[in-house]
Amino acid sequence: MQRIGVFVCHCGTNIAGTVDVVAVAEALKNEPGVVHSAEYQYMCSQAGQDLIKAAIKEHNLSGIVVCSCSPRMHEATFRKTAAAAGLNPYMVEIANIREQCSWIHKDMASGTEKAIILGKAAIAKVNLNTPLTPGESPVTKRALVIGGGIAGIQTALDIADAGFPVDIVETKPTIGGKMAQLDKTFPTLDCAACILTPKMVDVAQNEKIRIFSYSEVVDVRGFVGNFDVTIKKRARYVKEDICTGCGLCTEKCPQKKVPNEFNLGMDNRRAIYIPFAQAVPKVATIDADYCTMLKTGKCGVCAKVCTAGAIDYEAKDEFIEEKYGAVVVATGFNPISMDKFDEFAYNQSKDVITSLEFERLTNAAGPTAGKLLRPSDGEHPHTIVFVQCVGSRCEACAEKGKEYCSKICCMYTAKHAMLTRDKYPDTDVYVFYIDVRTPGKAFDEFYRRAVEEYGVHYIKGMVGKVSPEGNKLKVQASDLIAGKQLHIDADLVVLAAAIEPDKSARGLATMLTASMDTNDFFTEAHPKLRPVESPTAGVFLSGTCQGPKDIPETVSQAGAAASKVIGLLCKDKLTGNPCVAQSDEMMCNGCSSCERVCPYGAITYSDKEFRMPDRTTKIRRVASVNPAVCQGCGACTVACPSGAMDLNGFKNNQIMAEVDAICKM
Amino acid sequence: MENKNERRREEILRISGVNPRKCMKCGKCSATCPSYDEMEYHPHEFVYMVESGELAPLLESKSIYKCLTCFACVERCPRGVEPAKLIEAVRLTVIREKGANHLKADDIPAKLDEEIPQQLLMSAFRKYSK
Numbered sequence: 001m002q003r004i005g006v007f008v009c010h011c012g013t014n015i016a017g018t019v020d021v022v023a024v025a026e027a028l029k030n031e032p033g034v035v036h037s038a039e040y041q042y043m044c045s046q047a048g049q050d051l052i053k054a055a056i057k058e059h060n061l062s063g064i065v066v067c068s069c070s071p072r073m074h075e076a077t078f079r080k081t082a083a084a085a086g087l088n089p090y091m092v093e094i095a096n097i098r099e100q101c102s103w104i105h106k107d108m109a110s111g112t113e114k115a116i117i118l119g120k121a122a123i124a125k126v127n128l129n130t131p132l133t134p135g136e137s138p139v140t141k142r143a144l145v146i147g148g149g150i151a152g153i154q155t156a157l158d159i160a161d162a163g164f165p166v167d168i169v170e171t172k173p174t175i176g177g178k179m180a181q182l183d184k185t186f187p188t189l190d191c192a193a194c195i196l197t198p199k200m201v202d203v204a205q206n207e208k209i210r211i212f213s214y215s216e217v218v219d220v221r222g223f224v225g226n227f228d229v230t231i232k233k234r235a236r237y238v239k240e241d242i243c244t245g246c247g248l249c250t251e252k253c254p255q256k257k258v259p260n261e262f263n264l265g266m267d268n269r270r271a272i273y274i275p276f277a278q279a280v281p282k283v284a285t286i287d288a289d290y291c292t293m294l295k296t297g298k299c300g301v302c303a304k305v306c307t308a309g310a311i312d313y314e315a316k317d318e319f320i321e322e323k324y325g326a327v328v329v330a331t332g333f334n335p336i337s338m339d340k341f342d343e344f345a346y347n348q349s350k351d352v353i354t355s356l357e358f359e360r361l362t363n364a365a366g367p368t369a370g371k372l373l374r375p376s377d378g379e380h381p382h383t384i385v386f387v388q389c390v391g392s393r394c395e396a397c398a399e400k401g402k403e404y405c406s407k408i409c410c411m412y413t414a415k416h417a418m419l420t421r422d423k424y425p426d427t428d429v430y431v432f433y434i435d436v437r438t439p440g441k442a443f444d445e446f447y448r449r450a451v452e453e454y455g456v457h458y459i460k461g462m463v464g465k466v467s468p469e470g471n472k473l474k475v476q477a478s479d480l481i482a483g484k485q486l487h488i489d490a491d492l493v494v495l496a497a498a499i500e501p502d503k504s505a506r507g508l509a510t511m512l513t514a515s516m517d518t519n520d521f522f523t524e525a526h527p528k529l530r531p532v533e534s535p536t537a538g539v540f541l542s543g544t545c546q547g548p549k550d551i552p553e554t555v556s557q558a559g560a561a562a563s564k565v566i567g568l569l570c571k572d573k574l575t576g577n578p579c580v581a582q583s584d585e586m587m588c589n590g591c592s593s594c595e596r597v598c599p600y601g602a603i604t605y606s607d608k609e610f611r612m613p614d615r616t617t618k619i620r621r622v623a624s625v626n627p628a629v630c631q632g633c634g635a636c637t638v639a640c641p642s643g644a645m646d647l648n649g650f651k652n653n654q655i656m657a658e659v660d661a662i663c664k665m
Numbered sequence: 666m667e668n669k670n671e672r673r674r675e676e677i678l679r680i681s682g683v684n685p686r687k688c689m690k691c692g693k694c695s696a697t698c699p700s701y702d703e704m705e706y707h708p709h710e711f712v713y714m715v716e717s718g719e720l721a722p723l724l725e726s727k728s729i730y731k732c733l734t735c736f737a738c739v740e741r742c743p744r745g746v747e748p749a750k751l752i753e754a755v756r757l758t759v760i761r762e763k764g765a766n767h768l769k770a771d772d773i774p775a776k777l778d779e780e781i782p783q784q785l786l787m788s789a790f791r792k793y794s795k
């Protein structure tokens with residue numbers, strides 16, 4: 001028989017406000033196995049923990065039940081407390097009487113009744129608990145960073161700086177991400193290339209860092225400290241180690257009509273290309289969708305002009321397998337499609353552009369060499385209308401927009417408006433806003449400068465309609481402060497499109513078994529206290545894949561993710577989770593049901609010899625679980641038709657005892 | 666008086682099905698509205714004034730007859746507030762309080778002429794037959 005102690009927490013008034021904690025402690029006193037029952041204001045506090053430790057010693061407890069907040073919050077805390085008092089940490093059960101009870105009940109009587117039931121269930125379980133000891137596993141001292149934007153770059157540099165090898169996998173032919181496309185950056189207006197490209201060069205030159213560009217992660221297996229990853233290096237038809245990046249091929253290729261994605265399709269590139277002059281790695285890539293040689297076998301110009309002999313039309317995709325101890329997701333964002341926002345006429349007029357297109361139009365390396373010219377006729381625009389929150393904060397139109405605030409557009413719109421007025425003082429600039437959100441160091445000052453020094457017309461209201469008429473864009477908008485509807489003849493309309501996570505993120509999350517929110521941003525382990533870790537051990541988050549962010553925030557998060565990775569890679573061994581599945585070989589009939597449901601590939605089969613009661617031997621196929629890979633999800637225990645599979649710490653009889661305790665009421 | 670106003674407000678919210686608290690005061694409805702200059706109170710103001718219970722000016726305003734029920738504001742509102750439905754509900758309140766000015770199917774043939782667009786008849790039914 002166990003000797004169980006029950007500890008009921010008030011959590012200030014969080015629990016005590018709707019649950020009569022004294023009555024709960026009193027009611028649980030008489031449950032089977034309970035030898036001690038107490039309540040206290042804050043069990044998780046030092047004093048609360050001391051109280052538990054003292055009781056364990058004084059009453060010689062063999063198990064404890066803490067009636068408190070969710071186990072997600074403090075299970076680890078109380079397990080440590082128990083261990084410090086010499087009790088096996090797995091002899092601790094939490095009855096969640098806060099999130100699942102006091103917070104959702106209004107009435108003291110029913111809240112108390114439910115808290116007692118939850119307590120009884122936990123006691124029933126502890127009665128069947130057995131001490132568990134976690135296993136150990138080694139740590140592969142190498143990190144993988146998926147995505148080579150500023151987030152991935154910063155994380156990789158910081159990890160490499162601590163002496164660990166890092167691989168960056170980037171889908172594009174070059175690292176750099178969106179920041180490489182920007183012109184100047186708020187709030188200090190330094191040129192994006194001037195601060196980004198030196199970091200890209202650092203990455204290229206750092207011998208601890210390998211870049212797999214034009215590549216993607218196609219398979220992830222294993223677990224924290226021991227990930228087995230398959231990387232697909234797509235054929236770029238150019239030998240990376242031989243190409244010198246001279247760019248001759250990109251000038252001679254006769255296929256000139258390929259939309260240039262780096263300039264968002266506002267000009268063309270060749271079928272063989274280097275995205276931009278400072279690309280890293282600086283090697284050419286052949287776009288197989290457009291290359292005549294690859295499509296018809298006739299051309300071969302690039303091979304002829306390449307003096308280094310780097311072109312290889314026979315190249316094939318390569319698959320690389322590598323082991324990693326930690327994985328950092330840094331897959332970034334993209335502006336949403338404007339196709340469904342007919343009211344802004346994005347698809348009807350070339351002169352309605354997104355803000356990212358505006359960046360390219362003002363960038364010295366962009367399609368207009370930095371002169372702000374209208375895409376339709378190359379004229380200088382004299383009236384420009386900026387529209388904020390396009391598709392952001394859009395709850396009604398889930399199929400076209402996003403419910404959240406994209407966070408960066410107020411600031412970059414202020415930047416665009418200010419820079420336009422600075423360079424072209426003869427231009428009238430209007431910004432339509434719902435709210436101007438500029439909380440950040442020197443951010444509001446920046447926005448006010450756009451208004452006060454540069455004379456940008458900020459108008460509280462929204463654009464309702466843009467109609468192209470002749471070479472003008474008729475903008476119909478509201479001015480809520482003047483109480484007027486405005487009609488502006490604009491030359492250029494710039495839409496601050498909402499941003500969304502990269503479309504590849506969902507597939508990646510599935511591979512990593514990392515969780516996402518409804519918007520496909522990766523979820524952090526705790527929104528306040530563990531912002532750069534995913535709930536999946538060994539998977540970390542860097543940059544805008546976790547939520548909208550500007551560069552300063554992205555870089556700080558990238559550094560934080562790196563420090564968490566370094567902390568992990570510094571360890572030689574990791575203690576595992578003992579709550580893993582275990583099969584009873586005598587009951588297992590080798591049916592493979594469990595193997596099919598295990599999402600982590602933790603189950604294997606082997607033929608084993610068994611002695612039968614009649615002294616004969618028999619070879620039987622039985623399942624066994626790799627405890628280092630098993631995550632304890634329990635799927636197999638439900639799938640097993642013969643009841644051979646059981647989960648340590650959550651055994652079938654323990655769960656049934658909990659259910660029985662609840663049903664007895 | 667207080668009570669009557671509150672009853673009216675609740676009735677307007679009930680028959681329109683609109684929750685004015687969802688409005689984020691962006692003004693896109695009024696930016697879209699083709700009848701803006703004809704109206705004294707504009708779609709976003711209807712939403713705000715119904716929310717704050719300022720009904721008397723709306724009930725007296727000609728604006729309720731100036732709305733074309735084109736539903737542009739409904740289509741464009743990022744928060745799904747549906748201002749036109751609210752305006753219609755205010756209008757219905759006036760009509761009902763004046764003594765149920767209902768449009769019957771039988772009245773239609775006499776009103777038909779070649780110029781009348783069908784959409785208008787549909788709107789008329791929406792406005793007057795509830």
Ligand SMILES: Cc1cc2nc3c(=O)[nH]c(=O)nc-3n(C[C@H](O)[C@H](O)[C@H](O)COP(=O)(O)OP(=O)(O)OC[C@H]3O[C@@H](n4cnc5c(N)ncnc54)[C@H](O)[C@@H]3O)c2cc1C
Nearest residue numbers: 147149150151171177178185186332333504543544550551
């Ligand atoms: C118009 C505009 C103007 C801006 N101006 C400013 C400014 O002035 N100041 C400022 O601070 N911020 C600005 N920002 C914000 C800034 O761009 C972002 O904060 C920053 O780029 C985020 O970096 P990131 O690395 O998280 O994402 P990204 O830059 O998107 O990088 C992600 C990288 O991951 C790669 N990737 C995606 N999926 C995969 C995959 N499955 N496998 C491998 N690789 C993958 C992508 O190709 C990309 O290279 C602006 C943004 C926009 C849209």
Ligand code: SF4
Nearest residue numbers: 389392406407409410
């Ligand atoms: S940052 Fe500004 S423009 Fe962007 S969605 Fe938020 S409020 Fe709108």
Ligand code: SF4
Nearest residue numbers: 598630631633634636
């Ligand atoms: S509990 Fe079973 S299904 Fe889940 S990870 Fe472990 S072995 Fe696989």
Ligand code: SF4
Nearest residue numbers: 688689691692694742
């Ligand atoms: S468009 Fe919708 S959210 Fe915006 S002001 Fe009008 S009713 Fe309110």
Ligand code: SF4
Nearest residue numbers: 698732733736738749
């Ligand atoms: S439905 Fe009425 S208020 Fe709404 S846009 Fe049309 S005319 Fe304006």
